Every structure is written in structure tokens, then in C-alpha cells.
Amino acid sequence: MAGKILLIFLCMNVISFSVNASLRPHACAVESGGKCSESGEWKGEFFPGIPKIKYEGPDSQNPLAYRWYNAEEVIFGRKMKDWLRFSVAFWHTFRGTGVDPFGAPTKYWPWEDGTNSIAMAKRRMRANFEFINKLGIDRWCFHDRDIAPEGKTIQETNSNLDEVVKLAKELQGDNIRPLWGTAQLFMHPRYMHGGCTSSELGVYVYAAAQVKKAMEVTHYLGGENYVFWGGREGYQTLLNTDMEYELDHMARFLEAAVAYKKKIGFKGTLLIEPKPQEPTKHQYDWDAATTTNFLQRHGLIGEFKLNIECNHATLSGHSCHHDVETARINGLLGNIDANSGDAQTGWDTDQFLTDIGEATMIMISVIKNGGLEPGGLNFDAKLRRESTDVEDMFIAHIVGMDTLARGLRNAAKLIEDGSLSELTHRRYESFENELGALIEAGRASFEMLEKKAIEWGEPKVASAKQELAEMIFQSFL
Ligand code: XUL
Ligand code: CO
Numbered sequence: 001m002a003g004k005i006l007l008i009f010l011c012m013n014v015i016s017f018s019v020n021a022s023l024r025p026h027a028c029a030v031e032s033g034g035k036c037s038e039s040g041e042w043k044g045e046f047f048p049g050i051p052k053i054k055y056e057g058p059d060s061q062n063p064l065a066y067r068w069y070n071a072e073e074v075i076f077g078r079k080m081k082d083w084l085r086f087s088v089a090f091w092h093t094f095r096g097t098g099v100d101p102f103g104a105p106t107k108y109w110p111w112e113d114g115t116n117s118i119a120m121a122k123r124r125m126r127a128n129f130e131f132i133n134k135l136g137i138d139r140w141c142f143h144d145r146d147i148a149p150e151g152k153t154i155q156e157t158n159s160n161l162d163e164v165v166k167l168a169k170e171l172q173g174d175n176i177r178p179l180w181g182t183a184q185l186f187m188h189p190r191y192m193h194g195g196c197t198s199s200e201l202g203v204y205v206y207a208a209a210q211v212k213k214a215m216e217v218t219h220y221l222g223g224e225n226y227v228f229w230g231g232r233e234g235y236q237t238l239l240n241t242d243m244e245y246e247l248d249h250m251a252r253f254l255e256a257a258v259a260y261k262k263k264i265g266f267k268g269t270l271l272i273e274p275k276p277q278e279p280t281k282h283q284y285d286w287d288a289a290t291t292t293n294f295l296q297r298h299g300l301i302g303e304f305k306l307n308i309e310c311n312h313a314t315l316s317g318h319s320c321h322h323d324v325e326t327a328r329i330n331g332l333l334g335n336i337d338a339n340s341g342d343a344q345t346g347w348d349t350d351q352f353l354t355d356i357g358e359a360t361m362i363m364i365s366v367i368k369n370g371g372l373e374p375g376g377l378n379f380d381a382k383l384r385r386e387s388t389d390v391e392d393m394f395i396a397h398i399v400g401m402d403t404l405a406r407g408l409r410n411a412a413k414l415i416e417d418g419s420l421s422e423l424t425h426r427r428y429e430s431f432e433n434e435l436g437a438l439i440e441a442g443r444a445s446f447e448m449l450e451k452k453a454i455e456w457g458e459p460k461v462a463s464a465k466q467e468l469a470e471m472i473f474q475s476f477l
Contacts, residue, residue, distance in 0.1 A: 085376025181218030186231035196253035234280035305334025335375030359407025
């Protein structure tokens with residue numbers, strides 16, 4: 001447990017304030033081969049030798065090609081790229097350093113100079129867009145603080161952010177947009193008790209100012225959604241915590257965000273991303289069901305949807321498919337942070353999803369949901385500490401994209417074939433009569449049901465056919 005708690009902070013690997021700067025190269029990276037000028041500008045490509053990634057089909061042996069993701073191919077009347085709506089997560093891909101609680105950074109990307117300067121932020125942003133363009137993805141996600149450095153005052157921080165965001169807008173061109181933006185309310189020490197659930201009024205106020213600005217820049221960049229992940233909105237011990245009071249504060253904060261969204265004309269969806277714990281011992285948005293209940297209780301249900309992250313779902317003791325389905329049947333499936341945990345570890349490893357079965361189940365839900373738009377599939381996933389080549393950044397995204405593309409193909413075939421849904425449908429067949437209809441209409445009293453029970457006697461109970469269901473499912477993988 002102690003080990004787990006220790007891992008919590010660094011395994012998030014979200015931003016590199018904690019990186020041991022003395023281990024990192026300074027000014028222009030030594031390995032830059034003269035590509036980095038005195039002004040911090042970068043000459044030429046960040047990823048030389050890496051071509052634009054193309055679809056080559058399942059027989060390809062090329063690690064820098066798609067085997068299953070064929071952006072323009074139409075499945076169930078929609079292009080693959082429009083079903084999948086992939087997004088690169090800036091924090092993992094461009095701020096992840098490979099640190100863990102026992103070790104220093106392992107990744108020294110050639111364009112990094114070890115500083116958190118604005119020049120570095122801009123150079124990194126250029127690398128981000130070359131990366132996205134080479135992958136052929138149209139979307140990216142960011143936290144305010146991983147794209148631009150925090151200043152000494154709110155005004156200075158906001159102006160840093162404006163400067164970097166202005167460049168990002170230019171680099172986005174006509175096709176690339178943020179799938180979502182968000183405010184990072186968990187890294188800075190001021191947020192140690194939470195942001196909107198902090199016991200300190202000054203922190204609540206500061207968090208509001210930060211979210212206001214993050215919503216503005218997401219809107220400015222044409223973002224399609226805005227995410228609230230309450231990493232520290234929770235508690236470490238109930239002995240000093242008024243849970244009801246904190247939850248009410250959270251609801252008021254979210255109401256203010258809804259009002260501000262309307263005021264600035266932001267049309268994107270507001271999303272809440274559940275996670276049970278890490279970094280807190282208990283996070284209030286525990287899972288999809290808990291968050292749905294919170295939204296319901298506070299009258300926020302029409303204003304928010306959910307961003308389901310697979311590794312968060314597994315941390316809460318569910319499968320990813322379970323939480324995606326819980327969100328879907330409540331009409332709240334807004335976005336998926338498509339990643340995966342490790343079956344043997346109990347924390348958020350944020351690995352790229354490579355399990356074809358899991359991807360197929362997720363995509364069945366996505367198809368049933370009629371797609372995710374304006375949401376999508378965000379790769380909230382990182383290279384592991386030991387993967388240190390620049391090309392690994394591409395390979396990781398390619399395998400993640402191919403896994404979900406393969407999942408989409410399998411899910412479409414399964415749905416088209418119909419035998420699995422027929423098996424499911426058959427299980428409930430006994431309700432397809434007059435009495436079943438009365439029950440479903442809420443018109444069957446206990447007296448009426450008791451009469452039937454006496455008349456029918458002991459019911460016959462059919463097999464659930466679980467293994468057959470698994471056999472059918474597997475034949476489509
Ligand atoms: C942390 C996590 C975040 C959110 C955005 O576990 O998933 O990166 O997705 O704040
Ligand atoms: Co996430």
C-alpha cells in the first residue's frame with residue numbers, strides 16, 4: 001500500500017515540474033545537431049526520417065504503417081476516421097519524461113532543452129503538430145499548464161498561455177482542433193486539498209479563475225469539448241472532511257462553469273471524467289454510476305456528459321466496457337480516454353490499449369451510441385519508462401489506433417451477423433407477452449403477480465449460454 005501511494009504521484013507522469021533538471025540538457029539540446037538556434041527556433045523537421053503514416057493493410061510488416069486503420073474506409077455508412085475521432089494527449093506525448101518514484105527521466109527528446117520556458121513551450125507545440133500531421137490525426141487534448149508555463153501572477157500565467165495558444169491556433173490550420181481542453185488543478189501545491197472542494201476559499205477562487213481561462217482558450221482554439229477531471233476533488237480521511245459540504249461546493253463550481261460556457265458562446269460538451277482514486281485516496285467522481293448520481297442530485301444532468309477512461313474504470317473495479325455501457329444507457333457517453341491498465345498492478349499505468357477483445361467491446365457500445373461526436377477517442381496513454389526512441393511515440397499511437405480500428409471492424413461484423421444480439425434477446429423472450437407488457441408498463445401489482453405464481457408453479461429457468469456467447473464473440477476477433 002505504501003508503495004502504491006508512493007507511486008501515485010509520479011506514475012501520473014503528467015508534467016515535468018518534478019523532473020530533476022540537473023540530469024537534463026540545457027539551452028539547446030546537445031543532440032539537436034545544430035537544429036536549435038539561439039532564439040529557440042527549430043530548423044527543419046522534428047521527426048526526420050518518419051514519413052506520413054499510411055494504411056498498408058493487415059499483411060504489412062512495416063511498424064510505421066497502419067494495418068487496420070484506414071481513415072477514409074466506410075463502415076456502417078460512416079468513415080472510420082469519423083467513428084474513431086482519435087486525439088493525441090499533449091501531456092503524455094510531449095511532457096512525459098519516463099520518471100517513476102525510483103528513477104530519473106529516461107526520455108530526452110532532441111528538441112527539449114530542459115527548461116520550462118515559453119520558447120521551449122512553443123518549440124514543443126511545433127513538434128506536436130508535426131507529430132499529429134504525420135499520424136493523420138485531426139485532434140489533440142491539453143491541460144492549460146502542460147502547454148504553457150505558470151507565471152508569478154494569474155495575469156502573467158494567462159499571458160503566457162495566450163502566447164502559446166496563439167501559435168497553436170496558427171499551427172492547427174483548418175483541419176486540426178482540440179477534442180478537448182482542461183485545467184490542471186492538481187499539480188501546483190495550492191491544490192493540495194483540491195480545487196473546488198478545497199477547504200480554502202482562496203483556492204476555490206483561484207481554481208475558478210483558472211477554469212474560466214482554460215474554457216476561454218479551448219473555445220478560442222475551436223475545441224469540441226471541455227473536461228473536468230477532479231484529480232484532487234476528494235479526501236484523504238473522512239475524520240477531517242465534510243463530504244456533503246465539499247460536494248455542494250463542487251456542484252456550485254460546475255454550475256458557474258455552465259453559466260460561463262453559455263456566456264462566451266462555447267457550444268462544446270462539458271465532460272466529467274470519473275476516477276476512483278489516485279492521487280486522493282477517494283475521488284468524488286468515483287465511476288460512471290457515482291458521477292451520474294451526483295449530476296442527477298444537483299440538477300446538472302442535461303449540462304454534462306462523461307469522459308470514460310478505461311484505466312480509471314478498471315481501477316474502480318469495473319471493466320472499461322462496463323463503465324462505457326453505464327454512461328451510454330444513461331445517455332451520458334460523451335468521450336472515451338482510450339487507454340489500458342496493467343492486469344497485475346493496481347494503479348493508473350496509462351498504457352496504450354492493445355487488447356483486441358476489449359477494443360471490440362468498447363466499439364460495440366460506440367456503435368450502439370451512434371458514435372461519440374462531438375467526443376472521440378483520446379489517447380490518454382504514455383510510452384512506458386523503458387521505451388525511449390522517438391519512433392516509439394509513433395509506434396505506440398499506431399498500435400493504439402490499429403487496435404481500436406480493428407475493434408470497430410469486429411464490432412460492425414458482430415452486429416451485422418446478429419447471433420450475439422439474438423442470443424441476448426432470446427434470454428428475455430419469456431417477457432414477450434401480455435403479462436410482460438403489464439410489468440414493463442408498471443401496471444402489474446404484487447397481488448396480480450402472486451396469482452400468476454400460484455397458477456404457474458415452479459418456473460423453468462433456461463441456460464444463460466455464457467460460453468456460447470464467448471465462442472461467438474471470439475470468432476469475430
Ligand atoms: C489522470 C487523467 C487526466 C485527465 C485530464 O488520470 O486521466 O489526464 O484525462 O485531466
Ligand atoms: Co484521462
